[in-house]
Amino acid sequence: MQLARSNQTNRLDGLTLGLLGLGVVGAVVGLVMALSAPPDQSQGFVARIFHVHVPTAWMAYLASFGALGYSVAYLVRRKAHHDRVAAAVVEVGLIFMALALLTGMLWARPTWGVYWDWEPRLTTTAILLAIYVGYVVVRGAIEDPELRAKAAAGVAILGAINVPISYMSVKWWRSLHQTQSIDLTTGKINVDAAILIPMLVNLAAFTLLFIGLVRLRSIIAAREAAREEA
Amino acid sequence: MPDNPLWNPANPFVAWTFVAVYGLVFGYLGYLLWRYQRNR
Numbered sequence: 001m002q003l004a005r006s007n008q009t010n011r012l013d014g015l016t017l018g019l020l021g022l023g024v025v026g027a028v029v030g031l032v033m034a035l036s037a038p039p040d041q042s043q044g045f046v047a048r049i050f051h052v053h054v055p056t057a058w059m060a061y062l063a064s065f066g067a068l069g070y071s072v073a074y075l076v077r078r079k080a081h082h083d084r085v086a087a088a089v090v091e092v093g094l095i096f097m098a099l100a101l102l103t104g105m106l107w108a109r110p111t112w113g114v115y116w117d118w119e120p121r122l123t124t125t126a127i128l129l130a131i132y133v134g135y136v137v138v139r140g141a142i143e144d145p146e147l148r149a150k151a152a153a154g155v156a157i158l159g160a161i162n163v164p165i166s167y168m169s170v171k172w173w174r175s176l177h178q179t180q181s182i183d184l185t186t187g188k189i190n191v192d193a194a195i196l197i198p199m200l201v202n203l204a205a206f207t208l209l210f211i212g213l214v215r216l217r218s219i220i221a222a223r224e225a226a227r228e229e230a
Numbered sequence: 231m232p233d234n235p236l237w238n239p240a241n242p243f244v245a246w247t248f249v250a251v252y253g254l255v256f257g258y259l260g261y262l263l264w265r266y267q268r269n270r
Contacts, residue, residue: 012266020259048244052251095258099251106243106250112237148270185250209255216262223269 010222019212026205033198039196049107050195053204054181057100057125059210061163063093064128066214067135068160071153080225081218082147083149086156088217090135097129112176121177124166131159 030051040047070086073079104122105115116122135155142148170179181191181199190195235241 024256024259027252029254031248039237044234045239046236046241046244049247052247056251092258095254097256103247103251106247110241110243148249206255209259213259213262216259216266220262220266222268223266227269 010219012076012216012219012225016212016215016219019208019215023207023212024122026201026208028229030198030202030205032056033201037198038194043111046107046110047195049103050181050191051199051202053100053103054199054205056096056103058203059096059206060093060100060125060128061167062207062210063089063096063132064156064160064163067132067156070092071156074149075153078146080145080149081222083152084221084225085214085218086153087139088214088221090132090156091217092182092213094129094132094136096206096210097125097132101125101129117176120169120173121166121175124162124169128159128162128166135159143228166190 034048034051037048037051039045040050066089067086070082070089074082074086101122108117109115132155135152138155139148139152141150162163167180167184170177171185179190181196182189191199
């Protein structure tokens with residue numbers, strides 16, 4: 001059982017606790033700031049959904065790249081730790097991906113008049129979610145640990161290819177969804193500072209939480225693997 | 231704009247959004263901590 005063997009620590013360490021603690025405090029501060037942010041000129045108080053919708057969507061993208069990195073690392077180095085972290089990243093990422101879609105739907109209903117539209121950004125994000133649900137299904141369907149890790153890595157790599165397409169879809173196929181609030185291709189910020197700052201606080205807090213949750217999930221996976229091996 | 235639901239600070243879509251995000255993220259954190267304790 002080469003895959004279950006690992007020299008990775010499986011105790012809850014100070015860094016993980018620190019990341020989670022700071023993330024929780026930051027998220028609470030972000031919540032207070034979001035709920036006291038000024039209303040948008042055209043969307044009023046409904047625009048407050050922006051303060052959590054954008055950070056959750058960014059976490060979904062971060063998860064895709066994290067899963068890509070650890071999956072490639074597994075395929076190159078064949079260390080069980082990399083496979084476990086990739087699986088943890090996908091599990092945590094799925095939560096944020098689902099939240100990005102849910103918050104988007106709750107924002108779309110009062111502003112677009114519908115919960116869902118098969119427009120490019122929503123469609124590519126739904127495909128992304130489907131790919132990572134597929135990742136979990138693949139992991140659950142294959143018993144052989146090495147084959148499971150290789151197949152899952154392939155799905156994770158496939159999922160990451162969709163991220164730049166999803167990100168750029170609002171520009172390439174201009175449709176219902178607005179263009180990027182912070183355009184990473186040009187560096188242009190299209191939001192007022194009073195609305196931007198609470199979003200950035202939430203983005204920082206969710207990033208800390210994301211990394212902390214992935215570390216905690218990986219520790220649990222390492223413990224379970226060690227127990228199975230014993 | 232008192233009659234416009236978009237300008238209602240307690241708009242239910244906004245309320246449900248924050249409940250869902252914070253409930254799910256903190257709930258998942260609680261679940262992982264419980265699972266960690268159970269495996270000790």
